[in-house]
C-alpha cells in the first residue's frame with residue numbers, strides 16, 4: 102500500500118475518498134457548520150480548501166488573516182472530514198499586481214494579460230515566485246501539523262490560462278532553457294534550421310519567444326516546438342519549487358496538483374510532470390459537444406491515460422462536475438445515471454478519490470451557473486440525492502481502494518511533442534487532429550471488446566503484445582530504437598499516417614516517409630496525399646478513409662497488403678491511388694509492424710484482424726463486446742454501459758455485484774462492479 106493512502110480507522114484498509122473543492126470564503130460563517138453537516142450526510146471524506154483564497158489570507162502585503170481558515174480546518178476536522186489544502190497561489194490578489202504590474206503575463210501579440218479573471222501572472226516571474234513561496238511557507242508552518250491535513254494541493258490547474266507567456270521574464274527563462282538544451286548557438290541554429298527565412302542568430306539576446314508574426318507567415322516550427330516544451334517545463338518548475346519547500350517543511354504530507362488530462366488541453370507534458378508529485382491527480386470535464394457516446398469514451402480515455410501516468414498506482418480524480426458546466430456554448434445537465442457512471446469510470450481506471458468542482462454552487466462570481474454537489478436548489482434536489490447515493494456506493498466499494506490497474510495486453514501510445522508538432526501551421530492538412538486519431542483507436546478497442554492501456558510514449562512496452570502508435574509524428578533515434586526493439590521482441594506495432602515523419606528537432610527525415618519507421622514497416626512514401634475537406638477514398642476491404650491518404654510503395658518482399666485503395670471515393674485524387682496499398686503488415690520474427698495510411702471511418706474491423714493475428718481475444722462474451730466497457734482493477738471487474746439502452750448481463754453467466762450495483766441488467770449509463 103502506498104504510504105500516502107489514508108487508512109480507515111479500525112480496519113487499516115485504505116478508503117475511497119469522496120469530496121470536492123470547498124470555498125467557504127464565498128459564504129458567511131453561519132453556513133459552514135451546515136456545510137459540514139451536509140457533507141457528512143453525503144458521505145464526504147475530503148475537501149480541497151483555499152484554492153482561490155490568497156486575497157483573503159493575505160489581504161495586504163503585510164497583513165495576514167488565517168483566523169477564518171483555522172476555524173474552517175477545525176470545523177472540518179471535528180466533522181471527520183480531511184483537507185487537501187491548497188497552497189492558495191493559483192491567483193494573485195489585486196494588491197500584488199497593483200504593486201508589481203511586472204508579474205502580469207503577456208500574450209503572443211505582446212498584449213498584457215490583465216487581471217480580473219484568474220491566473221494572470223507569469224509562471225517565470227521571480228517576483229511572483231517570491232510572494233508565492235512566502236505564502237506557501239506560511240501555510241506549511243501554520244497547518245503542517247493540523248490533524249485535518251491529508252495532502253497539499255499546489256496552486257491549481259497550472260497552465261489552465263497561462264501556459265503561453267511571452268513576457269520579458271519568459272524570454273529570459275526561455276533563453277536559459279535553450280542554453281541548457283543546446284549549449285551553444287551553433288547547435289541551436291542547426292536545430293532550428295535558421296538558414297531558412299534568414300533567421301540565423303548571432304547572439305542569445307536576439308532570441309525571442311515565438312510571438313505573433315505577420316499575416317500569412319508562421320513562426321519557426323522548431324522554435325515553436327521548443328517553446329511548447331519550455332512552457333510546460335516552466336510550469337512544472339513552479340510545481341517543483343512549491344513541492345520542495347513543502348517537502349522540507351512537512352515531509353510526511355503528500356503533495357499533489359491537479360492535471361488536466363482532458364479533451365483539447367494540450368500545453369502540459371504530464372508524462373514529465375507525473376514523477377514530480379506524490380499522488381497524481383486529474384481534473385476532467387465531459388464535452389457534450391462531442392456527442393454522448395464519444396464524450397463518454399473520451400472520459401474513459403483520459404482516465405485511462407491518467408492511470409498510466411500514475412504508473413498503475415491509485416490516483417485522485419480531483420475535479421469533475423456533478424451536472425452542467427458553465428463554459429461551453431450550451432451547458433446541458435447530466436442525464437440520469439451519468440453522475441455515477443462518470444465517477445465510477447474514473448474509479449475503474451484507478452482513481453481512489455472521487456472529487457468534484459465544487460461543494461456548494463456559488464451564488465456570485467463567474468461560475469454561478471456551474472453545477473456542484475450542493476446545488477442552488479439545496480439538499481432537496483435530484484443532484485444532491487445522486488451525490489448522496491454515490492457517497493454510499495463508494496463507502497460500500499471500499500475494498501477496491503488501493504487496488505492497482507490490471508495492465509492490458511495492448512496499448513496506445515500518447516505523445517505530447519507529437520501533438521504539438523503535428524498541429525502546427527503549414528502542414529499537409531490543417532484538419533489533422535492528433536487526439537481524434539488516438540481516441541478513434543481507443544474507441545475501436547472498446548468496440549472490439551479488448552482492453553487497451555493509453556500509455557505515454559517512452560513507457561516500458563515489454564509487457565504489451567500489440568501497440569498502436571497513432572500519428573506518432575515525432576520519432577527521434579531513441580523512440581525509433583524502442584519501437585524496433587518492441588517488434589524484435591515479438592511485439593505487434595501498428596503505426597498510422599503522419600507517424601515517424603520528423604525527428605526531435607521537427608526536421609523532416611529524408612529518403613521517403615515515414616522516415617524513422619520506413620525500414621521497420623517495409624514501406625516508402627514519396628508524397629502525402631491529404632484529402633479535400635469532407636472527401637473520401639475507399640479501400641477494398643469495404644472501409645472508407647478521409648482526411649489523409651498516401652501512395653504507399655512496398656520495399657520489403659515480406660510485407661503483406663491488408664487493404665488496397667480501390668480508386669473510388671469522392672476525393673478528386675482518389676483514382677490516382679487505385680490498386681495501391683493502403684494498409685500493410687510486415688511480419689518480423691514473432692512480431693509484426695503494420696501501417697495504416699488513411700484515417701479509417703471505422704477502425705474496429707481492421708483492429709480485430711490485427712488483434713487476432715497477435716493472438717489477443719476479447720475478455721467479454723461476444724454479445725457484450727462494444728456495448729459495455731470492461732476495466733480491471735486489482736481483483737475487481739468494472740462493467741460500464743457504453744450505450745443509451747439497457748444491457749443484459751446474462752452473458753456473464755450469473756454475477757454477484759458489489760455494493761448493491763446492478764446484477765442482471767445494466768440500465769442506460771449504468772455501471773456494475775464484480776469480484777474476480
Ligand code: GAL
Pocket residue numbers: 257258261384386420426427458468471
Ligand atoms: C477548473 C478549475 C475550477 C473551476 C472548474 C469549472 O478548470 O480548476 O476552479 O473553474 O474548472 O469547471
